[in-house]
Amino acid sequence: MSAAPPDTLPAVTLQRPVVAILAGLLLVVALITTSPIAYWLIYALAAVIPISYLWTRHVVRHVRVHRRLRNKWTTVGDVLEEEFELENLSRLPVLVVEIEDHSEVPGYHASVAESLGSRQTKQWRTRGTVARRGMFRLGPADVTVGDPFGLFSAEFRYGRENTIVVYPPISIMADVMIPAGSMVGTSRSSIRTHQVTSDAGGIREFQPGDPLKRIHWLSTARRGQLLVKEFDLEPTASLWIALDLDARVQAGFGDESTEEYGVKIVSSLAYQLIRDNKSVGFLAMGSERFLIQPAKGLKQLWRVLEALAVVQAKGHVPFGEFLSSSAPALGRGVSLVAVTPSAEPTWVVSLVQLAHRSIYPLAIAVDAASFGGAASNAAMDVAAKSAGIGFVGLQKGVAFTAIRPDATAMDREARQRASWPVAAAMA
Numbered sequence: 001m002s003a004a005p006p007d008t009l010p011a012v013t014l015q016r017p018v019v020a021i022l023a024g025l026l027l028v029v030a031l032i033t034t035s036p037i038a039y040w041l042i043y044a045l046a047a048v049i050p051i052s053y054l055w056t057r058h059v060v061r062h063v064r065v066h067r068r069l070r071n072k073w074t075t076v077g078d079v080l081e082e083e084f085e086l087e088n089l090s091r092l093p094v095l096v097v098e099i100e101d102h103s104e105v106p107g108y109h110a111s112v113a114e115s116l117g118s119r120q121t122k123q124w125r126t127r128g129t130v131a132r133r134g135m136f137r138l139g140p141a142d143v144t145v146g147d148p149f150g151l152f153s154a155e156f157r158y159g160r161e162n163t164i165v166v167y168p169p170i171s172i173m174a175d176v177m178i179p180a181g182s183m184v185g186t187s188r189s190s191i192r193t194h195q196v197t198s199d200a201g202g203i204r205e206f207q208p209g210d211p212l213k214r215i216h217w218l219s220t221a222r223r224g225q226l227l228v229k230e231f232d233l234e235p236t237a238s239l240w241i242a243l244d245l246d247a248r249v250q251a252g253f254g255d256e257s258t259e260e261y262g263v264k265i266v267s268s269l270a271y272q273l274i275r276d277n278k279s280v281g282f283l284a285m286g287s288e289r290f291l292i293q294p295a296k297g298l299k300q301l302w303r304v305l306e307a308l309a310v311v312q313a314k315g316h317v318p319f320g321e322f323l324s325s326s327a328p329a330l331g332r333g334v335s336l337v338a339v340t341p342s343a344e345p346t347w348v349v350s351l352v353q354l355a356h357r358s359i360y361p362l363a364i365a366v367d368a369a370s371f372g373g374a375a376s377n378a379a380m381d382v383a384a385k386s387a388g389i390g391f392v393g394l395q396k397g398v399a400f401t402a403i404r405p406d407a408t409a410m411d412r413e414a415r416q417r418a419s420w421p422v423a424a425a426m427a
Contacts, residue, residue, distance in 0.1 A: 010060055011154065012057050013153055013154070015153050023042065023046075023049075052147035052149050055092060055147040056147045058090060062089040063088055063097060065084070066085040067139070069082055073164070074165075076132065076166060076168060076169045080105060080108050080129075082125065083123065084125070087120075087122075090118070092118065094116040096115055097113070097145050098144040099112050101139070102139065102142070103136070104138075105166070106130070106131045107129050107132070108126075108129075110126040133166050133308070134165075134309060137163060139158065140158055140159045142155055167305045167306070168264065169264065171267060172271075172400070173399070204230055205226070238294035239294065239337065240281045242338045244341065245259070247315060249340070250368070251372050252396070258341035258373070261366050261398070266282065268400065274296065274297065283326055285315050287315065292304060318344060318347070321350075330359055334359055334360070337361075337362045338362070338364065342368075347363075348363070352387045352388075361389055362391075362392070363392065365377045367393060370396040
């Protein structure tokens with residue numbers, strides 16, 4: 001990115017009003033004493049003030065700022081790096097150029113003060129370790145220049161902004177036994193799906209809304225009408241991961257909070273399951289609804305991580321109510337992992353109801369009491385297990401080992417997706 005000063009000249013402001021007071025006092029002294037020294041000082045000020053003003057006015061029109069983000073994606077704990085270039089197109093030197101950056105990325109600061117000679121260009125890099133997941137703004141920046149005497153200054157805003165997505169760390173946690181769905185096997189499924197799978201089940205007439213990439217051109221040419229491919233649901237059951245983002249049941253602060261533990265659990269499960277060639281989907285309800293249909297492969301892992309980068313525990317829907325309302329979207333014969341710190345028994349009831357719909361649930365209960373919360377859900381394992389629901393209890397301090405899996409493939413995928421928007425919530 002690059003930027004130049006605005007078309008309208010920035011206002012030049014007097015930084016040291018004491019100069020005007022001093023000039024007035026010298027004038028009074030000169031008139032009273034008729035001292036040659038006083039007159040010489042007045043003449044010097046009379047020359048310095050306009051020269052400083054014109055100097056500042058001139059150089060602010062010839063200063064250019066360029067900045068480029070070297071990595072448009074990163075994960076928590078990685079180093080964010082930007083390249084800056086400061087250019088003076090004037091023959092006059094600029095003794096001080098201050099760049100005050102207003103980026104929002106926690107743990108990253110790009111404000112600097114530099115000096116430039118006549119027609120000089122300086123380049124440097126700024127680095128900072130990213131401390132928090134999310135979508136953050138880089139820029140704008142205020143650029144201030146002044147004269148050699150420090151009497152005047154002029155400021156313009158480098159208004160270009162960039163957005164960077166900070167993904168949550170991919171972690172490895174202790175293996176969790178996921179209940180298998182009812183569609184496990186090697187036989188071909190006769191259930192049709194809108195998702196593209198490895199099993200092509202036939203062709204049908206084109207319907208409004210069908211993607212063009214699914215058109216079977218050979219059959220279309222042979223029959224003289226648009227025909228699209230149909231796909232069968234793969235025989236291996238899909239797995240959904242549901243995350244509780246109800247603000248009322250969260251506890252802890254920062255990285256040591258139930259919200260961040262939930263995000264790490266989901267990223268860990270998604271990575272390990274996709275690594276094992278499982279079809280994984282994700283759903284959550286915070287301030288907005290997130291629903292990512294199950295799929296396999298690295299692209300699906302990126303979709304889940306994109307959602308996890310921006311989810312926040314600002315929801316107001318009880319987890320049990322959310323699970324019940326999501327039942328139609330889950331389908332039948334699938335597995336469901338529900339991650340929650342809630343101690344309300346309604347979500348256990350909802351999981352039992354889902355089990356009656358041929359959905360195979362597992363509860364991962366993050367104990368809010370260990371984070372300083374008022375209520376613990378550790379005792380809910382009895383009710384869950386008595387109803388045939390798998391239950392895994394986790395407390396504060398559980399070990400997560402951050403990894404960087406398949407760095408080359410992930411970097412290649414990141415470059416392909418750099419210009420894509422962050423995964424939006426889909427109702």
